Amino acid sequence: MAWDPREVSTPSVLLDVQDLVVRFPAKRGKGWIAPVNHVSLTVGHRETIALVGESGSGKTTLGRTLVRLLKPHAGHIFYQGQDVAQWTGRQLSAYHRSAQLIFQDPYGSLNPVHTIGTQLALPVRLHRPAKGADVTAEVEALLQDVGLTPAAEMRDKYPHELSGGQRQRVAIARALAVNPEFIVADEPISMLDVSIRAGILHLLQKLNRDLGLSMVYITHDLASAWYIAQRILVMYAGVIVEAGPSRDVVKQPQHPYTQLLLAASPGAQFSGPLPERSTRPPNLAIDRVGCAFQDRCPHVMERCRRETPALRHTDASREVACFLHSD
Amino acid sequence: MSESVPNDVVLSLRHVTIAYNGPPPVTVVRDVSLDVYSGEILGLIGESGSGKSTLAYAIMRILKNGTMTSGAITVNGRNVYGMSAEELRRFRWREMAMVFQTAMNALNPVLTVGEQMVDTLQSHLSLGRREARARALELLSLVRLDASVLDSYPHELSGGMRQRVVIAIAIALNPRLVIMDEPTTGLDVVVQRTILDEIVDIQRRHHYTILFISHDFPLVSSIADRVAVMYAGQIVEISEGRAIQDVGHVHHPYTQGLIRAVPQLIGDEPTAIGIPGNPPDPRNLPVGCAYQDRCPLVQPICRREGPQLTPVGDIVVACHVVQQEEANVHGLGSS
Ligand SMILES: Nc1ncnc2c1ncn2[C@@H]1O[C@H](COP(=O)(O)OP(=O)(O)OP(=O)(O)O)[C@@H](O)[C@H]1O
Ligand SMILES: Nc1ncnc2c1ncn2[C@@H]1O[C@H](COP(=O)(O)OP(=O)(O)OP(=O)(O)O)[C@@H](O)[C@H]1O
Ligand SMILES: [Mg+2]
Ligand SMILES: [Mg+2]
Numbered sequence: 001m002a003w004d005p006r007e008v009s010t011p012s013v014l015l016d017v018q019d020l021v022v023r024f025p026a027k028r029g030k031g032w033i034a035p036v037n038h039v040s041l042t043v044g045h046r047e048t049i050a051l052v053g054e055s056g057s058g059k060t061t062l063g064r065t066l067v068r069l070l071k072p073h074a075g076h077i078f079y080q081g082q083d084v085a086q087w088t089g090r091q092l093s094a095y096h097r098s099a100q101l102i103f104q105d106p107y108g109s110l111n112p113v114h115t116i117g118t119q120l121a122l123p124v125r126l127h128r129p130a131k132g133a134d135v136t137a138e139v140e141a142l143l144q145d146v147g148l149t150p151a152a153e154m155r156d157k158y159p160h161e162l163s164g165g166q167r168q169r170v171a172i173a174r175a176l177a178v179n180p181e182f183i184v185a186d187e188p189i190s191m192l193d194v195s196i197r198a199g200i201l202h203l204l205q206k207l208n209r210d211l212g213l214s215m216v217y218i219t220h221d222l223a224s225a226w227y228i229a230q231r232i233l234v235m236y237a238g239v240i241v242e243a244g245p246s247r248d249v250v251k252q253p254q255h256p257y258t259q260l261l262l263a264a265s266p267g268a269q270f271s272g273p274l275p276e277r278s279t280r281p282p283n284l285a286i287d288r289v290g291c292a293f294q295d296r297c298p299h300v301m302e303r304c305r306r307e308t309p310a311l312r313h314t315d316a317s318r319e320v321a322c323f324l325h326s327d
Numbered sequence: 328m329s330e331s332v333p334n335d336v337v338l339s340l341r342h343v344t345i346a347y348n349g350p351p352p353v354t355v356v357r358d359v360s361l362d363v364y365s366g367e368i369l370g371l372i373g374e375s376g377s378g379k380s381t382l383a384y385a386i387m388r389i390l391k392n393g394t395m396t397s398g399a400i401t402v403n404g405r406n407v408y409g410m411s412a413e414e415l416r417r418f419r420w421r422e423m424a425m426v427f428q429t430a431m432n433a434l435n436p437v438l439t440v441g442e443q444m445v446d447t448l449q450s451h452l453s454l455g456r457r458e459a460r461a462r463a464l465e466l467l468s469l470v471r472l473d474a475s476v477l478d479s480y481p482h483e484l485s486g487g488m489r490q491r492v493v494i495a496i497a498i499a500l501n502p503r504l505v506i507m508d509e510p511t512t513g514l515d516v517v518v519q520r521t522i523l524d525e526i527v528d529i530q531r532r533h534h535y536t537i538l539f540i541s542h543d544f545p546l547v548s549s550i551a552d553r554v555a556v557m558y559a560g561q562i563v564e565i566s567e568g569r570a571i572q573d574v575g576h577v578h579h580p581y582t583q584g585l586i587r588a589v590p591q592l593i594g595d596e597p598t599a600i601g602i603p604g605n606p607p608d609p610r611n612l613p614v615g616c617a618y619q620d621r622c623p624l625v626q627p628i629c630r631r632e633g634p635q636l637t638p639v640g641d642i643v644v645a646c647h648v649v650q651q652e653e654a655n656v657h658g659l660g661s662s
Contacts, residue, residue, distance in 0.1 A: 055486065055515035163605040164375060193374045194544055194588050198601030220516050223590030227597035250592055264520035266545030267592045 014182060014214045015043040015066065020075035020085075022058070022065050023286055033284035035061040036072070037238035040311075043182070048208050048215040050225035050246065052261070053235030054282060059218045060104075062235070063184040066216060067099040068092060079182070097127055100175040104187040109171050110159040116143070116170050117155035123177035145211075146173045147203055165196035172203065176211075183207075184216045189224065201228055222265050226250045234258045237282035237292035240311055244318035254320040256297045291322070299324055337504050337536040338363040338386065338423075343398035345378070345385050354396070355609050356382050357560040360636075365503070366534045368527070370551030370568070372544055372585070374606050378560040379540045380428055383506050386538075387425050388415060402504055420451055423504040424497040428512070428540075433493055434481040440467075440492050441477035444499065451500050466495040470525055487518035494526070498535065508540045523550055544585045548572045556582050559607055559617035566642040577639055577653070579646050580622045616647070624648040 022036035035058030043049055051059050064070045066077065068084055077085045084095050103109040111119055120139045128138055136155075143151035146169040159167055168188060175183055185204060189197040205228055207213050217228050225232050225246060232249040234242040234257065242255040253259045282292065291297070291304040303323055311321040338361075345356035356378040363369045373379055384390045386400055388407050400407045402423050410418060427433050435443055444463035448454055454462065460477070467476055470491040481489055490510060497505055507526070511519040527550050530537055541547045547554055554571045556564040556579060564579040571578075574586045584602040591598055604621040613619055616629040626648055634645040639653045 054517065165605065193542055195374060195584060195602035196605070198588060198599040199603075201599040202601075221590070223592050223597065224599065226592070227590070227599045246597075250597075260517055262592065264517040265592055266543075266549070267590045 012045045013042045014045045014047075014080065016076075016078040017041045017066070018076040018078070020062070020065065020077065021073045021286075022061050022070060023073045026285065032286040033238075034058075034073075034286040035238050035284055036065060037284075037286065038075070039238075039240055041233060041240065041243070043214050043216060046208065046212050046214055047231070048204075048217055048229045049231045049233060050217045050219060050229035051233050051235055052219055052222060052225050054237075054257070054261075055220065056284075057235045057282060058238045058284070059220075059235055060186055063186050063216060063218050064101065067101045067182075067184050068095055069101065097178050098180055099182045099184070100178060100180040102172055102175050102183060102185040102188050105191055110167060110174075112159050114158075115155065116148075116157050116159070116162075119170070120155075120173055120177055123174060127178040142173045142176055145176065145207070146170070147199070148173070163196070164192050165199060168192060168200055169203065172200075172207075176207070180213070182214045182216075184218065186218045187220075188217075190219065190221070197224070204228060220261075222250055222262060223267050234261070237288075238284055239292050239321065240319075241293065241321045242319065243311065248318055254314065254318070254325050255293075255322050256299055256324075257293050260296075335365045336362045337365050337403060338538065339399075339401045340382075340386075341399045343382070343385060343400060344396050345381055345390065345393055346396050347381075347393040351610075353609050355393075355560050356385070359398070359557075359560075359562055361555060361562060361565070363504070363536055363538055365536055366530075367552040368530060368537045368539055368550055370547035370554040371538060371540045371557060372542060372547045372554060373557030375542055376606060376609070377557045379542075379557055380508055382557075383425060383508050383538070383540060386506060387419065387423065417451075420447070420502060421500045422502055423506065424500070424502040425506040426493055426497045426508060426510045428508040434489060436481055439478050439480055440484075444477075444492075444496060447496055447499055462499070463495075466499055467492070469498070469529055470495045485518075486514055487522065490514060490518075490522060491525070494522070498529065498533070501533070502535070504536045504538065506538045506540070509542070510539075511546070512541065512543065519546070526550065545572075545589045556585075559612065560609060561617065561645065562636060563618070563645045564642060565636070565644075570642060577642060577644070577649060579618075579644050579649065580624050581618050584621075616645075 018040050020036055020039045021034055023032040023034045026033050039062060051062065053059050061070065065072050068087065072085050075085060076083045079095065079098065087095055117139055120142055121135050124135050124138045139155060140151040143154050148154040148166060148169050162170065189200050192200065201224055204215065208215055217225065219225050229246050231243060232246045233240050234249065234255060236257045242249060242253065242258050249258060253262050283295065290306055291309055294300050294304045297304065301323060309321045309323050311319045313319050314325050340359055340361045343356060343359045344354060346352040346354040359382060371379055381393065385395050386407065395408065405418065441460065441463055444466065445456060445459040448459040448462055463477060464474055472488060472491055476484065476488065476492065494510065511522050523546065539547060539551060548568060548571045551568045554566055554568060555562050558581050564582050570576045572586065574583065587600045588602065602621055607613060607617055615631050616634055619625050619629045622629065628647050634647045634650065636643050636645045637650050639649055
């Protein structure tokens with residue numbers, strides 16, 4: 001029954017995160033909160049993983065740390081073998097050319113006084129070896145890549161002249177302008193209308209396929225995670241509580257939190273009241289004892305209050321941090 | 328089931344047209360007529376910018392920078408636009424209340440939840456501080472918050488808890504009509520679902536009439552008795568809650584698109600189906616149907632004439648193609 005994780009062949013790893021901790025001073029009283037609390041994960045070359053979880057569980061904090069807009073308190077972020085976790089200055093700028101973030105809010109993240117073309121030309125000039133007319137051509141190629149056509153017309157528009165979906169495309173184009181290999185997309189569709197969400201998902205999928213980008217897709221929507229990602233990682237209160245191939249996680253969720261999330265998701269078979277009615281935000285205290293989900297778990301046992309379950313393999317591809325499934 | 332008089336109309340809109348002041352003025356709600364019956368949850372869905380919040384503000388008579396240029400709005404039989412300022416002040420919150428779209432930030436950050444609730448109660452009812460506090464506690468328990476929330480400041484609560492407080496305040500004076508403008512948008516999926524369960528539960532027990540506004544199609548269709556679909560400032564369909572989830576039922580092509588766009592978790596393969604194109608600019612609407620440029624069924628007539636809301640089977644729909652098909656099926660069709 002013992003299963004040896006070393007036997008599994010993994011696709012070549014682009015990003016290897018080990019035991020990452022990000023902490024902030026607690027708002028009230030003393031001590032720290034850790035929205036990222038000993039997280040380990042990998043992202044393969046050309047792989048898209050989805051980070052799914054409760055609001056406040058630390059998804060954005062983790063995403064921003066992966067692209068090193070935040071510095072972790074402890075742990076490692078190996079990017080192509082080099083630990084970028086504590087990089088600063090010039091080294092960090094170099095990393096930012098490889099790793100980009102797409103923000104949640106397509107309204108707030110663009111500069112209202114510049115045309116789309118101007119906003120894209122700046123990173124193109126800085127990061128691509130292009131000059132003069134070539135810059136214009138590169139900008140138009142970028143607009144083409146993200147489906148903003150006719151590109152020559154789109155270039156001259158201001159953000160307020162675009163719809164939400166178009167603005168999100170511009171934000172994606174801007175992230176692509178530096179030719180990154182790795183992108184964190186933080187809830188890129190949650191502010192958009194249902195009818196235009198699919199277009200952005202198709203675009204991200206195309207970029208992954210055609211440009212070979214590796215991606216971390218952050219969401220609290222299981223359906224879009226299933227659509228876009230090969231693997232889903234479920235986060236709760238700063239820890240990964242479940243990970244596995246997207247289909248398995250959606251079809252047979254193992255962790256009680258994943259099961260609750262699925263029950264609450266639109267488009268799932270479930271209807272009727274949820275199995276819990278907690279109103280408390282998750283406990284992020286760095287020195288929390290026991291399982292992150294203990295206060296809300298319908299299956300909580302003695303042991304869950306004393307010991308913290310580690311993320312353990314239940315089979316070759318799946319992991320769960322729950323005493324019901326592993327010990 | 329409900330003991331209230333069946334079919335009495337709590338909210339009635341007649342040919343409501345609303346424009347924001349220019350220059351030039353922009354009409355964003357066009358000729359909307361709608362009745363909401365006592366004790367029902369009517370869902371109002373539509374894309375961002377379709378005019379849902381504008382309509383809600385007009386009902387509350389709190390439009391800023393905008394005017395109801397024609398039409399009439401009555402709530403509980405009273406003409407909202409025929410009241411004096413003082414009458415209106417008393418009417419609001421007692422007879423009709425609203426949970427605002429930005430409700431999460433609608434609480435005063437420097438007052439405790441208890442202080443805000445007591446203030447609201449005392450400004451409308453002649454209650455002593457003690458009684459008001461007791462009523463506040465009762466309201467909090469309705470939305471499943473415990474007593475400790477009374478002494479908390481808004482920033483000490485999670486988004487979901489703040490949202491519950493705002494809902495508790497909206498129903499504080501037992502209004503007959505509660506307008507909820509995206510009451511759960513931006514919240515976590517699980518929290519959304521819990522709050523919805525609570526809204527339905529409170530509604531069942533207290534028989535509020537609720538106008539529930541959202542652009543989240545599966546969310547609205549899961550709780551509403553009837554759903555009105557808005558597109559570019561007009562209502563294009565009104566259906567029963569059950570019919571609205573059924574793609575096989577007769578629907579407006581926009582509604583069909585929305586139903587198909589609901590992400591599915593039960594199938595074998597994940598899907599992501601959208602509606603191509605973007606909604607029209609209200610400053611620059613096409614002649615004819617506003618949906619023509621995104622519609623897979625578009626016909627020449629759609630580019631000439633705007634369709635009218637007409638009963639088709641058990642729904643009401645504004646679509647030339649759907650109306651024509653229905654006429655053909657029943658052998659009434661010309662060509
Ligand atoms: N700069 C900061 N200083 C202090 N606390 C922070 C900071 N950034 C985030 N936090 C806290 O960390 C926790 C996790 O926040 P984070 O934004 O990462 O969650 P999330 O999973 O992205 O949530 P959402 O789904 O709502 O976006 C929250 O409690 C938040 O208040
Ligand atoms: N104060 C205002 N002045 C001018 N135009 C406005 C004002 N408020 C809204 N609008 C415009 O009126 C139209 C309808 O806006 P409204 O806020 O009613 O839409 P909505 O359906 O509630 O959208 P959402 O789903 O984004 O909340 C939009 O085109 C909007 O830009
Ligand atoms: Mg976030
Ligand atoms: Mg609105």
